[in-house]
Amino acid sequence: MTDQYQTFAKSPIGKFVIKNLGLPSPIELDRFQVGQPVIQGAVLFGAAPNSRLTASISQVLSNIHADVYAGNNTALQQAAASVGLNVRAFNQGDTASKFKALVFDASGIENAEQLKALYDFFHPVARQIQTSGRVIVVGTSPETASSVAAAIAQRALEGFVKSVGKEFKKGIAAELVYVDQDAQDNIESTLRFLLSPRSAYVSGQVIRVSNATTIEVDWAQPLAGKTAVVTGASRGIGEAIAHVLARDGAHVICLDVPQQQADLERVANEIDGSVLTLDITANDAGEKIKAAAATQGGLDIIVHNAGVTRDKTLANMKPELWDLVININLAANERVNDYLLNNAGLNENGRIICVSSISGIAGNLGQTNYAVSKAGVIGLVKFTAPTLKNGITINAVAPGFIETQMTAAIPFAIREAGRRMNSMSQGGLPVDVAETIAYFASTASTGLNGNVVRVCGQSLLGA
Missing domain, CATH: 3.40.50.720 (NAD(P)-binding Rossmann-like Domain)
Structure with a gap:
């Protein structure tokens, strides 16, 4: 999605207008x-x-x-x-x-x-x-x-x-x-x-x-020999995560619902990964994830990226919209984690990385269901971290305004506010979330457990 304001800001007349009116002046980030x-x-x-x-x-x-x-x-x-x-x-x-x-x-x-x-x-x-x-x-x-x-x-x-x-x-x-x-x-x-x-x-x-065992890695390929599962991998942030983990050496199993199989296969083919079509809310989702990873030497990394929004003010929200969002965004993560942790579903030094949101930190108008689910993800990370053994860690990223199909559908005025209300004066890219997830996934990140890092350009929301 093109940020037309940022494009305008780079033009000679745009620079003149922005300087004289004191408007935000976003620069192209390295x-x-x-x-x-x-x-x-x-x-x-x-x-x-x-x-x-x-x-x-x-x-x-x-x-x-x-x-x-x-x-x-x-x-x-x-x-x-x-x-x-x-x-x-x-x-x-x-x-x-x-x-x-x-x-x-x-x-x-x-x-x-x-x-x-x-x-x-x-x-x-x-x-x-x-x-x-x-x-x-x-x-x-x-x-x-x-x-x-x-x-x-x-x-x-x-x-x-x-x-x-x-x-x-x-x-x-x-x-x-x-x-x-x-x-x-x-x-x-x-x-x-x-x-x-x-x-x-x-x-x-x-x-x-925190203090943990240190592990030597090849910094050019810190995930070499590792197997990762990325849920919701068919497009957007999930697609970017799959690409970055594969770039860093992992074999990525791309997971999404059967309706997304065509896009899922495209992503997997681009990174020489595997495909797993699965409803993440199914009771046997953890079992199927473990079985799929077993063919690649077992599961080293799981990224809980799959998520949905069904925005309505609380007064106008139907119960099925509440249930759907909570089940996909939070309860499914809990069930899958419980299965994997209780059934030797993660290899030694395994990594669990969850995707929360700044909505889970600050709340948001018309998103009580979504904010509850994403605040719950933060709780999942915080309270699971001290219980983990065998070198396994759990951390989360909390994206802010990221340029995706989802944010492209936001009304213009709200979209522009979301882009500018941060220290970078612009929206982030899916790769920004993916890079942070890869950092948590690294074999060398043994001392990171229970962190929630916002990928939001230092958004004013919840700061």
Whole structure:
């Protein structure tokens, strides 16, 4: 679906009108292309005094061969040298330098006064971030902080990151990564994702990394040898998910209802995958999914993407519309998960990824049934995560306004509001959701469990 306003904004007259009227000015976001490096551009790296994650962050920056600069911070320079990261000197008075990413280790901040370290690092270079740049703050999970004062200070980081995401514009995304004690070795998949164009439409998010076994992967093919099932794979977001998982090395079993078989076969043929026509609400859906995956070595990844909307205000909603949406969007996920988890239906280090929605976070007019189902998906992730064993994880994405056939049917005025009411001033693409799902699906993402990441360009709804 074409965003005609964004096209207009690129024209000479459009630029003139937008500048003089103070209208939103969406830029074309960088998105991942196969073969490109994780980040194209320089990284400015900083750290608060006594931060514990500087060496681990340095190791990731070294692994991705980043061009890293740092100011006069002896502890950071020593930590970088200890892992072989070459850090170039940066003078904060150098306003000519431009950076694709600003990365700050805030894990050493232990009280309110020390929060000034954020200002000291970011203020001098706030205007030196390139288009589609990244701001990443890494902190200590408040729940695992050493004192109440430290927990308060670490929780305060959320306000900083979410405000920066709204201030910096130009497609710049800002994220906060909370790292549990002893989880420093589990941060690589998260930093790679957030630094790269794969996270183009993810901003203002808080991601929590916990301690887990680390697994070495081929970063070019992190899903090599894995088998994935994607429900609702015949079109839209599901089709994009199937393509991205296959690109990353997985054999994808494309699942949808029999009525979608023609499109399902087209998608499967494009990615050399398999087809499973199935009503996901059937009582034996979990059993059939397990059987289909068994022919490919067992199930490693299941993506619960299938979903429907049947929008009506509550006063006008018929009971069958309520039941249909709850059954497909939520209850079917529960039943399938229960079967797979109780019948050895997922391989070791398996991944369950659910698709929620910002409607499940903020609610929405005329969507009580849909919002209930998607809020329930968040509950499914939150309360299932602590029960999982054998390296299995569960996480969710919550898309905002994504350019699909569904959003194309929204009335013009509402559609335009949905596109502009976020920090990117535009709708996202199905691939943006798919890239985030692939990040959760990665074999290296062992430390991610119970997260819900919004793919919404930092929408104002529920922010």
